[in-house]
Amino acid sequence: MAEHIVGPVADFPPGTHRVVQVGRIEIGIFNVDGAFHALPNICPHQFGPLCEGTVNGTTACSAVTGWQFAWVRQGEVVTCPWHGIEFDIATGQALASPRLKVRKYTVAVEEGYVKVSVG
């Protein structure tokens, strides 16, 4: 498994995400409140550029919210720009289907640089 430096940590402040090229692979690097996540920039639905989508929250409505709509998980969900499918950044799991999930790459901050492992 090869480790690649994708940039100084200052380029990835909390609440932002960027798509980086590692060899022939495009990877989305997400900083969610200081926790880094790396996902492939390809949606398993119809191969759209998933990580170029917006990062946002989502709606919830259940007995917990008194069956009222609530806005939850702000900053934890990326939405594919093609068909609007939402993915949990921390797990790579689509919110709407157990059949749609992207892999995660190992990403770490070492000596001031963000490093992602590919392979």
Added chain:
Amino acid sequence: MHLPVCLHSVTIVSPAFPCQLDQFENHFARQVLSHSFAMMANLTSIIHSGVPARFPELRVVFTEAGIAWVPYMMWRMDKYFHEYRRMVPFLEQRPSDYIRERMWFATQPIEEPDEPKDLVATIDLIGGPERILFASDWPHHDFDNPRAIMKLPMPREAKRKIMGENALRLFGIPAPAEKIAVGA
């Protein structure tokens, strides 16, 4: 009471719901569209308003629209659930999952493909024989003879479910003792 809710398509061939059937020239067109469109609208209404999430014990039976429209709606609703989940966040699983667990479909007017096995495959797409209830609609013009089901290439156990066992369980009716012939 744990009876299911049974939805009947239209008490008359409705001119208005869910589309303007007045626009069609004859009853062929109105008959083709009215019942199945009404059931598609009813199913969509139930799903989009979160009924299965709010009432997890509720069971719903769709009658008098045939069954082949159901896989289409399962796939179509799942597709748009992927895209629009934010609008229906009360749904804890895909629309097709709720359909396979909480809903039943009555056969009449049963579709009649050239290859009967295609109808068996359609039943499997809906979740299998457990989801299907025989209905005759007798004495309407498009009634179904019970033999329409009995001639399908399915195991006897599956036909027993469709022809009665599913309904006995769904409506809480005690099953009659099976008559078994012994001896000559």
